[in-house]
Amino acid sequence: xxxxxxxxxxxxxxxxxxxxxxxxxxxxxxxxxxxxxxxxxxxxxxxxxxxxxxxxxxxxxxxxxxxxxxxxxxxxxxxxxx
Numbered sequence: 001x002x003x004x005x006x007x008x009x010x011x012x013x014x015x016x017x018x019x020x021x022x023x024x025x026x027x028x029x030x031x032x033x034x035x036x037x038x039x040x041x042x043x044x045x046x047x048x049x050x051x052x053x054x055x056x057x058x059x060x061x062x063x064x065x066x067x068x069x070x071x072x073x074x075x076x077x078x079x080x081x082x
Contacts, residue, residue: 001026001073007066010037020045020053024072032068033058 013036023030030047045068046054 027072
């Protein structure tokens with residue numbers, strides 16, 4: 001399963017971090033770019049099994065589309081809680 005989740009507006013940081021810490025076992029990789037409602041800074045999101053997680057502020061010349069890509073097995077509904 002590969003799912004791209006467009007993020008048309010900034011995310012609630014607390015809700016996102018709670019979701020990010022509880023990814024189901026079927027999700028092997030998450031990557032993307034987002035903004036949080038409490039900040040104007042662009043953030044890069046990276047996750048790779050077994051337990052590597054990172055969300056950090058970055059600066060790029062050109063701003064990418066805000067989206068997350070989830071790679072794994074099954075469970076497309078995992079992003080419903082973003």
